[in-house]
Amino acid sequence: MNAITEIVAVGDYSAILYERIGEIARISHNRPGQRNAENTPLLDELDKAVAHAVADPEVRVIIIAGTGDHFSAGHDLKEAIGERRHYTVEQRWAYEETRYFGYAMKLWDSPKPTIAQVQGACVAGAFMVANMCDLVVASKDAYFADPVCQSLAAASVEVLVHPWVMGLRKAKEFLFTGERMTAEEAHRIGMINRLVERAELEEATLDLARKVARTPAFALSLTKRSLNRTADLQGFRNALNAHFETHQLSHVTEETRLIREQGSAAAISTGKSAIV
Ligand code: ZN
Secondary structure (H helix, E strand, C coil): CHHHCCEEECCCCCCEEEEEECCEEEEEECCHHHCCCECHHHHHHHHHHHHHHHHCCCCCEEEEEECCCCCECCECHHHHHHHHCCCCHHHHHHHHHHHHHHHHHHHHHCCCCEEEEECCEEECHHHHHHHCCCEEEEECCCEEECCHHHHHCCCCCCCCCHHHHHCHHHHHHHHHHCCCEEHHHHHHCCCCCEEECHHHHHHHHHHHHHHHHCCCHHHHHHHHHHHHHHHHHCCHHHHHHHHHHHHHHHCCCHHHHHHHHHHHHHHHHCCCCCCC
16 A cells, blocks of 8 residues: 555755655665765765654654665775875764764664665675664675775774674674675574565565554654663663774774775775775
């Protein structure tokens, strides 16, 4: 019955697409020519759009997606090198605390349920964003990776959500090797909820969103609050806060300096998007 619900693009955004589909808000990374790399305007717009959807009483569920072939290749490395290469510790801390850690936590704390819709690359900073959503639907071409330990000698990305969504053993393998995880494996280990054909991704995600939207809204938000609080009682928030600070240290090590001097151009040319 809802399959014919009109899709309406709203708002004045340039790096994301904000669409309303009935009671669902779909917020898409929208720089497909750059594999949806998350530059500052995109992150700011994503945060603004999530806040808008949370405040809109007509929105029941929020989908975070990406237009084109990829969910997102992660933080925009070219922008980072161009604009933040010589940031002081203080400047980088402030930037990453607001835009990487802060925005991700706002997504986690959203009182409305969030669903990541993932195809193609879901790498580094984008892995972080997708996994801060409550549910994940991925197509069979999707893959996940966090190679920044290898490419930039940084301690993972800013939000170490990995052990919470893939288990400690897998998280160690994933981060120690930087290797990709296929969507099939992600589904097998329970990191994603649904695995579908690429052609079915959009409709499968909307179908899940519609089912969630039928649940009474306040009960849903209270349930989410309790589930997130369960994670907090297990140390989720404290562990993430601690890692953010460790991550900042890893930005100013001798290893990082050497890689910056020798490898930044190579990292870009190989298409690895990551953090700096
Ligand atoms: Zn960082």
